[in-house]
Amino acid sequence: MYMKKILIYFTIFVGFTVIGCHSDNDSVPIFVYEFEAKVLGKGIDCGEAYLIDLNKTTGDSDIKNGTYYADNLPEELKLKGTRMKLNCRKPTIDEAYPCTTLGLGYFHVIVIESEPME
Numbered sequence: 001m002y003m004k005k006i007l008i009y010f011t012i013f014v015g016f017t018v019i020g021c022h023s024d025n026d027s028v029p030i031f032v033y034e035f036e037a038k039v040l041g042k043g044i045d046c047g048e049a050y051l052i053d054l055n056k057t058t059g060d061s062d063i064k065n066g067t068y069y070a071d072n073l074p075e076e077l078k079l080k081g082t083r084m085k086l087n088c089r090k091p092t093i094d095e096a097y098p099c100t101t102l103g104l105g106y107f108h109v110i111v112i113e114s115e116p117m118e
Helices: 002-020
Strands: 035-042 050-056 066-071 083-089 108-116
Touching: 035 066
Parallel strands: 066 108
Antiparallel strands: 035 050, 035 083, 050 066, 083 108
């Protein structure tokens, strides 16, 4: 009789634990953005790449504050003056491409995730 009560309580406890651990927000990824940036405009040297003024806010990335060509920038962020939060990385050797030398030269960053700032 005593063992039967323990088994019933244990089963109820496990049931509440399993049901209580489910969250509707579990499937929504939460990005921690390492950088903030402002779009300076379309660059004259590298096709469709836009220049951004990049500032590190968190993280241990070796990308420094400064002006960069932003590759993989979403269309909705390609407006001069747009401020955004983003994560980016340096391009690999395979992703590097030549630019003309009509203007100042800037390094490139590959935008991984981004969203406009409010």
